[in-house]
Amino acid sequence: MSDTILDVKKLCVSYRGEGGYNHAVRNVSFTLGREKLGIVGESGSGKSTVGRALLRLLPTAEITADTLRFEELDVLKLREKEMLKVRGRRMSMILQDPKFSLNPIRRVGEQVSEAYLTHFKCTKAEARAKAISMLEAVQIRDCERVYDLYPHEVSGGMGQRIMIAMMLLTDPDLVIADEPTSALDVTVRLQVLNILDKLVSDRGIGLIMISHDLNLVRNFCDRVLIMYAGQVVESLKASELHLAQHPYTQGLLAAQPRIGGGRGRLSVLNRRPEWKEPIEVQA
Amino acid sequence: MKSVDIRNLSITLGHGAKAVKILPDVSFSVAKGECFGLVGESGSGKSTILRCMSLLLTQWDGKITIGGKDVRQMPLIERCRTLQMVFQDPYGSLHPRQSVRTVLHEPLRIHGMDNRQERMERAITEVGLPVDFLDRYPHQLSGGQRQRVAIARALILEPSVLLLDEPTSALDVSVQAEILNLLSDLRAKRGFTYIMVSHDLAVVDYMCDRFAVMQAGEIVEILDREALDGNKATKPYARQLIEASLEYDSAV
Numbered sequence: 173m174s175d176t177i178l179d180v181k182k183l184c185v186s187y188r189g190e191g192g193y194n195h196a197v198r199n200v201s202f203t204l205g206r207e208k209l210g211i212v213g214e215s216g217s218g219k220s221t222v223g224r225a226l227l228r229l230l231p232t233a234e235i236t237a238d239t240l241r242f243e244e245l246d247v248l249k250l251r252e253k254e255m256l257k258v259r260g261r262r263m264s265m266i267l268q269d270p271k272f273s274l275n276p277i278r279r280v281g282e283q284v285s286e287a288y289l290t291h292f293k294c295t296k297a298e299a300r301a302k303a304i305s306m307l308e309a310v311q312i313r314d315c316e317r318v319y320d321l322y323p324h325e326v327s328g329g330m331g332q333r334i335m336i337a338m339m340l341l342t343d344p345d346l347v348i349a350d351e352p353t354s355a356l357d358v359t360v361r362l363q364v365l366n367i368l369d370k371l372v373s374d375r376g377i378g379l380i381m382i383s384h385d386l387n388l389v390r391n392f393c394d395r396v397l398i399m400y401a402g403q404v405v406e407s408l409k410a411s412e413l414h415l416a417q418h419p420y421t422q423g424l425l426a427a428q429p430r431i432g433g434g435r436g437r438l439s440v441l442n443r444r445p446e447w448k449e450p451i452e453v454q455a
Numbered sequence: 456m457k458s459v460d461i462r463n464l465s466i467t468l469g470h471g472a473k474a475v476k477i478l479p480d481v482s483f484s485v486a487k488g489e490c491f492g493l494v495g496e497s498g499s500g501k502s503t504i505l506r507c508m509s510l511l512l513t514q515w516d517g518k519i520t521i522g523g524k525d526v527r528q529m530p531l532i533e534r535c536r537t538l539q540m541v542f543q544d545p546y547g548s549l550h551p552r553q554s555v556r557t558v559l560h561e562p563l564r565i566h567g568m569d570n571r572q573e574r575m576e577r578a579i580t581e582v583g584l585p586v587d588f589l590d591r592y593p594h595q596l597s598g599g600q601r602q603r604v605a606i607a608r609a610l611i612l613e614p615s616v617l618l619l620d621e622p623t624s625a626l627d628v629s630v631q632a633e634i635l636n637l638l639s640d641l642r643a644k645r646g647f648t649y650i651m652v653s654h655d656l657a658v659v660d661y662m663c664d665r666f667a668v669m670q671a672g673e674i675v676e677i678l679d680r681e682a683l684d685g686n687k688a689t690k691p692y693a694r695q696l697i698e699a700s701l702e703y704d705s706a707v
Contacts, residue, residue, distance in 0.1 A: 214627040214628075214629060214630075215598070328497070357497055357654060358654065358655075358696070358699045358703055359695065359696060359699045360496075361703070362699055362702065362703060384627055384628070385628075386628065388703070391703065423629065427629045427632035428628050428632075428657070429632075429635065429657045429658055429660065430657055430660075430704060431656055431683050431684065431704050432660065432683060432685075433657070433661070435639075435661065437639075438635055438636055439632065440629070440632050440633050440636065441629040
């Protein structure tokens with residue numbers, strides 16, 4: 173791949189605990205081009221930690237990697253001051269729940285234009301115009317009015333679209349979406365995903381979608397990494413998810429009830445200790 | 456086991472000209488031993504109905520009967536032994552400083568039941584946990600284990616109706632499968648009547664015989680489980696909801 177945005181080799185994240193380090197993420201390697209990559213796993217598998225480590229948002233953790241290259245930058249070697257110019261400008265993150273991620277006492281429009289003001293030299297009026305056109309791009313009707321609303325005055329779906337607008341306003345090259353739709357209803361979820369999909373494909377942004385929802389990842393992403401106990405156990409094309417080899421992936425797929433899937437007992441994961449043994453998957 | 460009948464359930468807030476009906480007029484009935492689902496968007500009033508049934512909310516009009524008896528006329532003790540509720544988030548619904556033993560012992564003590572140790576052991580084994588878990592605290596349990604304890608707490612008074620308020624939405628798929636299996640085993644064995652709130656139609660399809668689609672406090676349509684496959688709903692909103700779920704679910 174010529175236009176690799178992100179190249180990660182042997183990423184490890186560990187926290188200092190009682191008597192040594194606890195490894196939250198072990199030897200995760202992958203590359204990302206201008207595509208949509210899903211990271212799936214159960215809670216506690218380390219998927220969100222990977223996302224945060226890429227943005228260096230884990231002040232108490234020790235992050236090591238053979239390579240952690242974002243375009244021309246070596247992320248681990250950057251000083252915090254340089255990191256500030258990358259974070260939110262070239263690499264940004266969409267968080268799970270708009271109710272908790274938007275500042276409740278500031279108007280949503282201001283929060284969107286703040287993203288632009290922080291990284292570009294411009295007047296407030298210009299930033300406002302930028303923000304409003306971005307709100308239009310995420311299909312919010314009546315943007316002028318919405319700009320002046322407070323977070324409690326917008327619905328969950330609209331809040332999440334505002335978050336997307338905020339993160340895409342600076343035209344980043346990499347967006348990490350950490351469970352962007354798990355707080356939304358099914359009907360709204362599809363709308364939000366379609367908007368995100370369109371924007372990401374039109375602008376050629378690399379997207380990492382972190383989710384516990386296999387259906388979402390299967391429908392939305394190009395490739396999928398499956399994580400268990402801090403390691404990537406399998407890497408697959410999203411369209412070939414049903415051909416999964418690793419028993420953990422197969423178990424996850426089988427545990428899911430389906431509409432019209434019958435009433436047989438759902439198969440239950442039989443967790444094996446050997447899944448925690450170190451394995452190397454290159455994606 | 457008992458049937459449930461809800462007639463003209465409504466909630467009005469405020470007085471006079473400012474009065475707002477947040478739950479206009481809900482009626483449905485559930486046969487004994489049936490599993491009935493309530494689905495809809497957030498804010499459509501699904502959980503509110505369960506809260507009215509269990510009298511966690513008391514400001515409602517209409518009539519709810521369980522096994523032919525009005526819930527309002529039932530004495531508290533009888534009501535608690537007729538219906539029990541399992542809540543959405545096992546991280547919030549168990550007291551962090553009470554051991555599983557305390558959690559299970561309290562209802563037995565209040566209701567003056569005998570053979571307490573034996574009953575506690577039976578309840579905890581029934582939900583598939585080892586007996587020595589009685590001495591654990593919630594922080595020593597995983598999410599799925601906590602939800603099992605919450606189910607054991609509901610079962611220990613031997614109710615006939617279980618109200619399930621999104622019992623698996625806070626859990627991972629793999630753990631969700633375990634809890635759904637447990638719930639359907641219990642129903643097969645003990646013949647409970649379930650009323651289950653969920654926003655996941657795949658879960659509703661797996662568990663329920665019939666379900667009601669709700670929007671803005673009103674029941675849009677009551678459908679059989681078979682109607683999901685191929686989307687046989689007639690009302691536009693129900694069709695839209697099922698279509699969205701099918702689209703999301705399909706792509707296999």
